[in-house]
Amino acid sequence: MTARLLAGQAPAAGAETLADHRARLGDLPGRAERSHLIKTLEAAGLLGRGGAGFPVARKWASVAGRAKGDAVVLANGAEGEPLSHKDRVLMTSRPHLVLDGLELAAEAVGARRAVLYVGSEHTGARDALEHALAERAATRSSTLPRVPITMANPPVSYVAGEESAAVHFVNAGDPRPTTVPPRPFEKGVGGKPTLVQNVESLAHAALIARYGDAWYREVGRATTPGTALVTVTGGKRPGVLEIDLGTTIGEVAQWAGVAAGDGSPVLLGGYFGGLVAGADAWNLPLDPAVLRASGTAFGAGVVAFMGDATCGVTTTARIMDYMAGSSAAQCGPCVFGLRAVADASARIATGQARGDDLTRLRGWSQSIAGRGACRLPDGTTGLLASSLRVYDADWSSHQHHRRCTVPRGVARATA
Amino acid sequence: MSGRRALDSGMRLEIDRIACDAYGTCAELLPEGIDLDEWGYPVMAPGNVPLHLLDHAKRAVDSCPVLAMRLVKAQAPALAPAPPPAPVLASRPDRTEGTPPWPPRPQSRAPKRSPEARRRR
Numbered sequence: 021m022t023a024r025l026l027a028g029q030a031p032a033a034g035a036e037t038l039a040d041h042r043a044r045l046g047d048l049p050g051r052a053e054r055s056h057l058i059k060t061l062e063a064a065g066l067l068g069r070g071g072a073g074f075p076v077a078r079k080w081a082s083v084a085g086r087a088k089g090d091a092v093v094l095a096n097g098a099e100g101e102p103l104s105h106k107d108r109v110l111m112t113s114r115p116h117l118v119l120d121g122l123e124l125a126a127e128a129v130g131a132r133r134a135v136l137y138v139g140s141e142h143t144g145a146r147d148a149l150e151h152a153l154a155e156r157a158a159t160r161s162s163t164l165p166r167v168p169i170t171m172a173n174p175p176v177s178y179v180a181g182e183e184s185a186a187v188h189f190v191n192a193g194d195p196r197p198t199t200v201p202p203r204p205f206e207k208g209v210g211g212k213p214t215l216v217q218n219v220e221s222l223a224h225a226a227l228i229a230r231y232g233d234a235w236y237r238e239v240g241r242a243t244t245p246g247t248a249l250v251t252v253t254g255g256k257r258p259g260v261l262e263i264d265l266g267t268t269i270g271e272v273a274q275w276a277g278v279a280a281g282d283g284s285p286v287l288l289g290g291y292f293g294g295l296v297a298g299a300d301a302w303n304l305p306l307d308p309a310v311l312r313a314s315g316t317a318f319g320a321g322v323v324a325f326m327g328d329a330t331c332g333v334t335t336t337a338r339i340m341d342y343m344a345g346s347s348a349a350q351c352g353p354c355v356f357g358l359r360a361v362a363d364a365s366a367r368i369a370t371g372q373a374r375g376d377d378l379t380r381l382r383g384w385s386q387s388i389a390g391r392g393a394c395r396l397p398d399g400t401t402g403l404l405a406s407s408l409r410v411y412d413a414d415w416s417s418h419q420h421h422r423r424c425t426v427p428r429g430v431a432r433a434t435a
Numbered sequence: 436m437s438g439r440r441a442l443d444s445g446m447r448l449e450i451d452r453i454a455c456d457a458y459g460t461c462a463e464l465l466p467e468g469i470d471l472d473e474w475g476y477p478v479m480a481p482g483n484v485p486l487h488l489l490d491h492a493k494r495a496v497d498s499c500p501v502l503a504m505r506l507v508k509a510q511a512p513a514l515a516p517a518p519p520p521a522p523v524l525a526s527r528p529d530r531t532e533g534t535p536p537w538p539p540r541p542q543s544r545a546p547k548r549s550p551e552a553r554r555r556r
Binding site for chain 2: 198199350351352353354356357387391392393
């Protein structure tokens with residue numbers, strides 16, 4: 021496990037000051053070197069860390085290609101995924117790294133303004149960033165051109181972190197996704213081409229700008245190099261961890277104090293991800309490409325060990341209810357579909373299943389995806405489908421015998 | 436008619452999911468390519484609109500009371516192989532794969548849907 025973003029003082033010690041940040045990492049490279057930053061990011065193979073894993077360089081280039089010096093950069097720290105904490109930890113402990121990345125991005129795409137988009141409930145992160153902005157305003161020695169940075173704080177909501185929702189909130193105070201196209205990189209904040217980039221991606225870019233693409237590729241896997249922040253839950257020592265991409269789930273389990281023989285399923289990626297059976301999970305590398313091929317997702321970097329005392333059906337039903345409640349109530353298949361999924365799951369979980377609930381649930385797990393303006397229905401039904409697969413026997417037992425199969429007899433939900 | 440290779444119009448139907456209000460007019464006018472789910476919202480057959488249905492698709496677009504649908508040029512016009520004789524919805528495990536199951540236009544009108552499927556929210 022290589023510490024890069026979290027190198028230096030322990031994250032629990034709070035925000036790194038500007039002086040410490042400069043002393044540890046040095047100044048950013050000069051203008052000439054910075055002018056090939058997009059090329060360097062491409063050579064580094066940095067993928068976005070907000071969940072979709074889109075190549076960062078391609079995103080920057082598409083905004084730079086459209087902007088005429090009037091683009092907008094939005095640092096996405098909404099972190100609405102209930103199981104994820106890594107963006108908060110990063111913003112709270114390394115605010116200057118995030119701001120370096122934001123200013124570098126603004127210069128690279130030709131932006132006239134930048135927005136820090138941080139969930140209103142993440143008060144620690146907001147305070148750290150605001151303090152860091154004040155520090156930078158007081159002592160300015162960087163050669164980066166100054167760009168005005170404003171703060172926008174969306175209310176607690178799962179979909180507020182979706183990029184069109186972020187743009188919508190900054191433009192109109194409404195954190196709900198809009199119909200795309202036009203996508204934010206075409207027409208975003210103030211109608212200008214807008215780069216929406218997760219805060220961890222920006223922090224990685226700030227390190228790559230300093231040390232280069234070869235350095236970035238020194239750790240991780242050839243297909244997906246570098247390190248990543250992951251949030252681990254369910255073990256004895258939950259928390260945020262910086263891993264080399266390709267670290268196996270078994271190694272993460274060891275770090276988190278999860279018993280090796282447990283063998284219970286693992287939820288990867290968060291509420292948008294998927295469940296993997298314990299037997300398949302242990303040797304699975306945390307590599308977005310491999311995870312996608314195995315039917316799950318790296319997503320926002322969540323690794324949640326379910327534990328063998330957890331009723332998978334009850335946990336899934338709770339997640340479905342959360343997701344149905346997270347619908348922005350705009351698209352019919354999401355409004356009605358996710359609610360129907362949540363209600364049927366809850367009936368099955370509580371031993372009140374109706375005759376065809378499980379059959380209908382299986383149908384909905386396939387028929388709702390791809391039919392919303394954003395990907396909430398896709399992510400939710402993807403998780404449902406993986407739960408129906410991994411906890412197949414438990415779903416059947418709940419449906420047909422109205423009985424929980426968890427050995428302890430008491431079903432409890434963890435995630 | 437079935438088994439004949441359908442000519443591709445190079446156009447694709449796109450729905451604005453936020454604007455769509457489940458009027459169901461589109462499924463009425465283009466039952467070959469649009470079905471309605473149990474809440475009355477459209478489920479589209481994957482792939483491009485076959486040429487022989489393009490006029491019907493245009494009519495469906497024009498008739499939407501909330502103008503939630505449009506015909507757009509497909510980015511990569513795939514050559515549509517002969518559509519399988521499967522019904523539009525019954526066997527579609529993955530919307531992104533497989534051959535577009537647009538069936539030939541029936542001679543008679545599609546049967547009316549059940550009142551439950553037509554129920555508005």
